[in-house]
Amino acid sequence: MADVCKFIGRIFEFQDEVTNGVLRQKLYDEWGERGTLETTTRRITLTLKEMDILFCETRTRYSLKKQIVINEHIINFILSVAMRIDGKSYYSFSDINAFSILFPFEYRVSKEQLMIDDRFVINTFGGELTISIKG
Structure with a gap:
């Protein structure tokens, strides 16, 4: 989870929002295409949403709550x-x-x-x- 959060942090340095697709592509670039990454990405973003760190713009588009x-x-x-x-x-x-x-x-x-x-x-x-x- 720490690596995924690091990637999300890097994305937020340049963008105001993150999508599961952008995050998944970043993970594919770093770790290669693995079947579990799609599920993992979605679960981590949902966890961060539940922790009130991310909020949903749409179903897979998130903004940061500093x-x-x-x-x-x-x-x-x-x-x-x-x-x-x-x-x-x-x-x-x-x-x-x-x-x-x-x-x-x-x-x-x-x-x-x-x-x-x-x-x-x-x-x-x-x-x-x-x-x-x-x-």
Whole structure:
């Protein structure tokens, strides 16, 4: 489900709506044509609809209902979870502010809030600020 949500997030970066057909085609491009993808795509979009993240324009056309998060503790928590799910060793500061897997959430991160949170390690790599999760 995390991969599918990442694809949905990427689609919403460029479009205001997503359809099951567009999502299914993106999944076919990434994973190849599999018989289960059509059913899986529909079930995931219906689940996100039930969670009040997507709302239906028509039967298979969905728009995003942004979830605004302003509490720094919650933002840090969802970032740490997203970083663990995604599995990379480190992220640039710009990556942290634009996680496609966190597509329903609208949030802002400051360097200071990450520095005071014990879950994160801040370094520079190649002259760029990088963030990683502690051990």
